[in-house]
Every structure is written in C-alpha cells, then in structure tokens.
Amino acid sequence: DGQVSPNELSPGLLDLHSFDTELLSEMEAPSTFNALSMDQFARGTSFGDPETYFGYGKQSGRARELPDINVMKSSTTDKDKPNNVAKIKVVVRKRPLNKKELTKNEEDIIQTQSNYLAVHETKLKVDLTEYVEKHEFVFDAVLNEEVSNDEVYQETVEPIVPIIFQQTKATCFAYGQTGSGKTYTMKPLPLKASRDILRLMNHTYRNQGFQLFVSFFEIYGGKLFDLLNERKKLFMREDGKKQVCIVGLDEYRVSDVETIKELIEKGNATRSTGTTGANEESSRSHAILQLAIKRSVIGNNSKPPKPVGKLSFIDLAGSERGADTTDNDKQTRTEGAEINKSLLALKECIRALDNDQNHIPFRGSKLTEVLRDSFVGNSRTVMISCISPSSGSSEHTLNTLRYADRVKSLSKGGISKK
Ligand code: ADP
Ligand code: MG
Numbered sequence: 001d002g003q004v005s006p007n008e009l010s011p012g013l014l015d016l017h018s019f020d021t022e023l024l025s026e027m028e029a030p031s032t033f034n035a036l037s038m039d040q041f042a043r044g045t046s047f048g049d050p051e052t053y054f055g056y057g058k059q060s061g062r063a064r065e066l067p068d069i070n071v072m073k074s075s076t077t078d079k080d081k082p083n084n085v086a087k088i089k090v091v092v093r094k095r096p097l098n099k100k101e102l103t104k105n106e107e108d109i110i111q112t113q114s115n116y117l118a119v120h121e122t123k124l125k126v127d128l129t130e131y132v133e134k135h136e137f138v139f140d141a142v143l144n145e146e147v148s149n150d151e152v153y154q155e156t157v158e159p160i161v162p163i164i165f166q167q168t169k170a171t172c173f174a175y176g177q178t179g180s181g182k183t184y185t186m187k188p189l190p191l192k193a194s195r196d197i198l199r200l201m202n203h204t205y206r207n208q209g210f211q212l213f214v215s216f217f218e219i220y221g222g223k224l225f226d227l228l229n230e231r232k233k234l235f236m237r238e239d240g241k242k243q244v245c246i247v248g249l250d251e252y253r254v255s256d257v258e259t260i261k262e263l264i265e266k267g268n269a270t271r272s273t274g275t276t277g278a279n280e281e282s283s284r285s286h287a288i289l290q291l292a293i294k295r296s297v298i299g300n301n302s303k304p305p306k307p308v309g310k311l312s313f314i315d316l317a318g319s320e321r322g323a324d325t326t327d328n329d330k331q332t333r334t335e336g337a338e339i340n341k342s343l344l345a346l347k348e349c350i351r352a353l354d355n356d357q358n359h360i361p362f363r364g365s366k367l368t369e370v371l372r373d374s375f376v377g378n379s380r381t382v383m384i385s386c387i388s389p390s391s392g393s394s395e396h397t398l399n400t401l402r403y404a405d406r407v408k409s410l411s412k413g414g415i416s417k418k
Contacts, residue, residue: 085159085380088354089140090408092117092385092401093152095181096145106390110397112144119401121394137401139408145389152185153192156382157311161196164293164309165205169374171312173346175403176386177396178283178318185384186315187268190214190289193311194260197291211305213292214260215251216267220285221331222338222366226250227267227287236370244372251292264289283318284335286342286367312374319343319403320396342367343403349375350383350407383407 094110094117111118119135141155160170172189174182194212201210216227217234224234229250237245254260271287290312294305317339324336345364352360353375360375362368368375385404387397 085163086140087380088350088408089156089380089382090385090404091141091143091156091382092137092139092387092404093143093147093181093185094145094387094389095184097389101388101390101392104392106392108389109391109394110387110389112142115139115142117142117401119394119398121398122391135398135401137405139385139404149185149188150192152384153189156384157189157193158196160311160380160382161193162200163380164197164291164311165200165210166378167309168378168380169310169312170380170382171314171371171374172382172384173314173316174384174386175316175319175343176400177320177388177393180386180388180393180396180400182315182318182384182386183282185386186287186313187264190264190291190311190313191257191261193313194254194291195257197293197311198255198257207298209296209298209305210308211253211294211296212255213251213253213294214263214290215249215292216263216287216289217246217249218271218285218287219342219366219370220281221335224249224366224370227270228252228263231270236366242372244370246370282315284321284339286317287315288370289313310374312371314371316343316346319400338365341365347403347407350381353379353381 094112097106097108109120109122111120115138117137117139119137121133121135122130123133125131143152143155147155157170157172160168160172164170172186174186176182194214197212201212214228218225218227218231224236224246225231226234226249232248234249235247237247239245252259252263254263267287267289271282271285290310292310293308295308296305297303321336322340322343324332325340327333327336342365345361345368348361348364349368349371360372362372362375383404385400387393387400
C-alpha cells in the first residue's frame with residue numbers, strides 16, 4: 001500500500017539531485033504518510049506513559065539512543081557522557097493562536113498530551129457536509145502553547161551542552177512554515193547555551209585551555225553571507241582532509257555573555273535587513289549560528305587552538321517556501337527549488353545519521369554541505385518542529401508533522417538493512 005517506498009529504505013542510495021520535487025510531492029500526498037504515523041500510533045498503546053513509548057523504541061532498535069527523558073534529567077552522575085544523550089531527538093512546539101487567527105475565528109485544532117499530538121482536520125464530503133479527520137502522532141516531546149522558552153531550552157539544548165566538550169558536534173534545527181514560531185523558538189537558545197558553556201569553562205573545565213567562538217551566517221538562494229560582517233559573501237571550500245571550511249567567515253572568540261548577546265543581536269538585525277522586507281527575506285533563508293569549542297595547549301600560544309566540539313543553531317527557511325516552484329517569478333522559483341532541495345537533503349542526512357550509515361548524502365544541498373562536519377563522527381541532532389494551532393494552517397501543519405515524523409521514523413530503514 002505504498003507506506004514505505006524503496007527509497008525510504010535506503011536513503012543513502014538516493015541521488016538527491018534528481019529528487020528536487022520529492023518534498024513537494026510529499027506535500028501533495030498526505031494519505032500515504034499519515035498512514036505511516038497511524039501505524040506507529042497503533043503500535044504504542046498508552047501515550048501518557050513514556051515507558052511505553054520508549055519500550056516501543058527498543059523493539060525498533062533505537063532504545064539505546066532514546067533514554068527516558070525523566071532519567072536524563074534526574075541523573076547527576078552520567079549526564080555528561082555523550083552516550084546518555086539521544087542521538088536524534090524530534091520535538092514539536094505548538095504556538096498559541098495569535099490575534100489575527102482569533103479575529104478570523106479560527107479554531108485551535110491541535111490536541112496535545114505528553115508526547116502525543118492530534119490534528120483535527122475539517123474536511124468536506126462530496127455532498128459538501130463537513131467531517132473531522134483526526135491525525136495522530138507521537139514524538140520524543142510535544143511542547144504545547146504554555147511551554148516557555150526556558151523549558152524549550154531545558155528539553156532540547158541543555159542536555160547536549162556538556163557533551164560538546166567531548167568531541168561532539170550537535171545541531172539544533174527549527175523547522176516549520178513561516179509564522180509558526182521558528183525564530184521565536186530559536187532566538188533565545190544560543191545565548192542560554194553560551195551561558196552554560198561559559199559556566200562549564202569557568203568551573204568544571206577551569207584552566208584547561210578551552211575557548212568559545214561564535215559565528216553567524218545565512219544561506220540565501222544557495223549562497224552564503226556573513227551575518228557578523230555586513231552580509232559579506234562567503235565561499236565554501238573543502239581541504240585535503242575533506243574538512244569543510246567557509247573562507248572568510250568571521251569567528252569571534254568570546255568569554256563573556258554580554259559580548260555574545262551583542263553579536264547575536266547584530267547578526268539577527270543583519271539578517272532581517274533585506275530589500276524585499278524583513279519577514280519575506282528571512283523566510284527564504286537558513287540562518288546558522290555556531291558556537292565552537294576549541295582548546296589550546298596551555299603554555300603554548302604559537303599553535304592555533306584545536307577544534308573540540310560545536311553546537312549549531314539553524315533557523316530554517318519557511319518550509320512552505322520549498323513549494324514555490326511554480327511561482328511566476330523566476331528568482332522565487334529558483335529559491336523555492338533550492339529550499340526544497342535543502343530540506344529534503346537535510347532529512348536524508350539525519351536519517352542516514354541515525355542509521356549509522358557510512359555514506360551521508362550531504363552533497364544534496366548547500367545547507368547539508370556546510371553542515372558536513374556536523375554530520376560525521378560523534379554527532380547529535382535536535383529538530384524542533386514548529387506548528388501553528390489554527391484551523392487555517394492545517395495543511396502546512398500536517399506537512400510539518402509528517403516531515404518530523406519521517407525524520408524520526410528512521411529505524412525502519414535501519415531494520416531492513418540488518
Ligand atoms: P517564523 O520564524 O516561523 O516565521 P516567528 O518566530 O516569527 O515565526 O513567529 C511568528 C509570530 O508568532 C511572532 O510574532 C512571534 O512572536 C509569535 N510567536 C511564535 N511562537 C510563539 C509562542 N510560543 N508564544 C508566543 N508567541 C509566539
Ligand atoms: Mg523566522
């Protein structure tokens with residue numbers, strides 16, 4: 001019944017360049033992917049109980065990477081060990097209804113409970129009578145409209161901060177349609193993380209030569225721009241060791257929270273000063289803020305510090321922009337195709353990561369190429385899928401949840417390969 005296509009089972013074999021329209025077609029084929037999530041839903045029984053869900057993960061071979069969230073929080077002895085942090089975590093955040101939606105009398109169609117979420121989609125029968133279709137999902141965590149940015153941080157990034165001191169690269173993405181809360185969600189995270197990183201540097205790892213560096217750039221139409229240096233155009237290069245390097249990217253060494261705050265604000269301000277208006281512009285670009293930990297040999301200042309770990313925060317382009325491939329404007333079409341390609345490639349890379357595949361299809365897009373070094377070796381990924389609660393957004397919301405669901409339901413490919 002087409003629930004899992006052959007390509008889904010072997011993402012590593014995908015030629016991403018020939019799949020520019022896959023994301024688009026996913027958007028147009030809801031029933032297939034909904035069937036997938038329903039199937040998963042049917043296999044778990046009690047969603048109020050995290051044990052059940054993680055038990056289900058165990059059967060599918062992911063349990064070792066999906067520690068119980070509560071255990072993770074309460075553990076004090078092992079929590080700094082990389083193995084105790086889920087390799088991939090998919091979290092959904094629902095924002096409250098906004099004024100505009102309330103004036104239009106739009107309803108909240110999203111029901112949440114623990115890590116379970118249901119979308120109540122109103123549809124029309126052939127005879128034009130209305131009926132409600134219920135779509136159910138389960139994620140690693142579901143954060144409802146009452147959850148604060150502090151709690152979002154605790155659930156997503158806080159657990160991975162300690163392990164970037166241990167040769168780990170971690171990436172946190174915000175995915176969703178424009179207006180769903182990606183920027184609202186992502187903006188506070190790097191500063192909160194910096195605070196924790198500096199605290200570790202000044203206490204646990206005091207006088208051990210660790211240094212913190214900040215860089216901030218965006219990918220717009222497949223090109224790179226430095227957000228901390230007046231949108232200077234940047235180029236990517238691969239060195240002999242296949243290390244990706246962004247030539248000319250400003251990287252600031254920071255040792256206090258205030259400076260980091262200023263840099264982040266500067267980058268955010270630079271991001272939104274486009275020619276076609278702030279919101280329009282930022283919805284078509286991926287903004288990437290990186291916190292890099294390096295280490296210098298104490299007493300030897302002649303050698304450059306060595307990279308230790310990295311934490312990347314990515315405010316992705318609006319997911320609906322990937323569908324701008326039939327627009328009348330040629331530039332919009334090209335940008336849409338690039339966004340479509342990058343969101344698709346991103347999903348494939350995360351899936352490949354979770355399957356421990358040797359081949360990571362990062363060449364599929366500029367975004368994944370830039371993130372290449374975060375996808376190899378010891379890596380962790382957190383995806384925050386942002387959704388609007390309103391009835392008017394049901395289609396985009398379902399597309400976002402299906403994307404998240406497919407990032408998460410990786411073990412299918414893994415099992416078939418074993
Ligand atoms: P996006 O970056 O996905 O386009 P934004 O982050 O700009 O969306 O959010 C759109 C609007 O909704 C903003 O005005 C933002 O302040 C508001 N908003 C988003 N998420 C929340 C939330 N969880 N609580 C309150 N307001 C929110
Ligand atoms: Mg935004």
